[in-house]
Amino acid sequence: MATKRNEPDVQSSADDKNSLADHDSKDSTVKEAPSSESLTFTLSLPTPVRETPAHEAAVAIDDVAVNAHHVDPASMATTSISFVPASVVTMPPEVAPEAAVIPELPPVDHPTTRRGRQRAEVRPAPETATMLTAERLINQSKKSRRPAPEGFVQQLVYAVTFHLVNMGDSYRVRERKALEARITKMFTGGTRFVPVLTRKGGVGKTTITALLGMALADTREDRIIAIDANPDRGTLAERIDKQTRATVRDVVMRSDSLHTFSEFQTVVSRDETRLDVLASDTDPHVSEAFDEDDYNVVADMAERFYSVAITDCGTGIVHSVMRATLQRADSIVIVSGGSVDEARLASETLTWLELNGHADLVKNAVVALNTATQGTNLVKLEEIEAHFKSRVREIVRVPYDPSLATGSVVHYRDLNKLTKNAALELAAVVMDGLPEVRTD
Structure with missing residues (x-):
């Protein structure tokens, strides 16, 4: 370390010593004024140099001196340059880029939205309430x-x-x-008419009509009606519990005032299977007045409210009501007994139909073989069935049942199991022959 000091003379050093000696003795009494001379020491130390560590140098920003100065725009000279292009290049017109084709995603089996629903297709026309079916609304995959x-x-x-x-x-x-x-086959295009007929009475035609109507009404969910179109006094209404005295004659007389189904229900009787029965005329003096025109009025009224109309025809097949009945028929049921003459008369009924322009109805016909008639045990029913199979579409055998043999009210729930199965089979066979769609 270098020390720089002043060199006092000898006299000054002696005076200093004398002054220090007297300072102790005179300190308590008189304090002398400080001397005008002073001693100064000056030390020259090296300047410390700090070295920047490596981790700071890695992220340090170099200091660049910026000389900021003011530029006077007036002192700057402006130079204009003009040029003439040697040639004009014509750019081709811009072509819009083709839109990217995004392939459609495959159909998704399960809903992809948060609430498990997909966006359904909205039809352009308003939908009716009948289009909200269970098959459309219920998610079958969640069962x-x-x-x-x-x-x-x-x-x-x-x-x-x-x-x-x-x-x-x-x-x-x-x-x-x-x-x-x-x-339960569904139909479109109007009511289906099924006449039940034969040329001989006493073979169970009315009973077969009631069984067929009850089986249809008990199984199907739409409306079924059985019309007693017998020109003579029919007994179809006696097969159920009658709830009204109205007959086909009342429907003809009140046709202009029966506008709704509720009003039409006042002229029919309904049994436990929901089968509606329209009775025939009970007065023998006016029964013959029920003719072709009257039947058409009743049929038109039934066509407004029912899906299937079963007609219990009379024993005769040459009266005018039979002509109107066959013109509306979609299929027919021929009733035959189990005896020789009953089977022969049923076969002759088919022949009459073929000769009078109803061959198509014969091919699509169903024969109901009633085995409750007399003489059935002595006849080969297999031979009767073989005969009719060569002429009609199907044959159904109806067994004997005590509830039917009495000729009174038929309670469908009380029938034997075999009889009820036969009624269901007859209903199914008849429905098989009815067209699903009818355009006429």
Whole structure:
């Protein structure tokens, strides 16, 4: 370390010593004024140099000196340059880029939105309430389990396994459901008319009409009507519990005032299966007055409110009512008994129809073989069936039933199981022959 000091003379040093010696003795009494001379020490230390660490140098920004100065625009000279292009280049017109084609995504089986719904297609025309069907609204994929099976063994296994094993319906249940599916066949294009006829009385024509109508009404969900069009006094209304005294004559007289179904219900009787029955004239003096025109009025009225109309025809087939009935018929049911003469008369009925321009109805006809008549046990029913199979579309055998043999009110729930199955089979066969769509 270098020390720079002043060199006092010898006299000054002696005086200083004397002054220091007297300072202690005179300090308590008189304080002398400080000397005008002073001693100054000056130290020259090296300037510390700080070295920048490597981690700071890596992120440091170099200092660049900026010389900011003011530029006077007036002192600047302006130079203009003009040039003439040697040639003009014509650019081609811009072509709009082609829109990118985005392929459509494949259909999604499950909803993709947050609430599990997809955007449905909106039809241009307003929809009716009948278009809100269960098949359209219910999500079939969310049905976790099949319906419970029917059948003793199937239901037992289903219950014991706590609904884990579902064997499905039994064979008989599957047959019954298939039969019901045939009966509930849907139609478009107007009412379907099915006459029940024969040339001989006493073979159970009215009973077959009641059984057919009850089976249809009990299985189907639409409206079924049975019309007693017998020019003589018919007994169809006596097969159910009558609720009104009105007949076909009242419908003809009040046709202009029966505008709604509620008003039409006042002239018909309804049984436990929801079958509506329109009775024939009960007065023998005016029964012959029911003719072709009257039947057309009744049929037009039934066509406004019902899906299927079954007509119980009279024993004769040459009267005018039969002509109007056959003109509206979509299919026919021929009733035959189990005796020789009854079967022969039923076959002659088919022949008469073929000769009078109704061959198509004969090919599509159904023969109901009533085995409750006398002499059935002595006749080969198989031979009768073989005969009719060569002429008509189908044959259904109706067994004997005590509830039908009395000729009184028929309670569909009280019929034997075989009789009820025969009625369902007859209804299914008749429905098979009716056209689903009719344009005329």
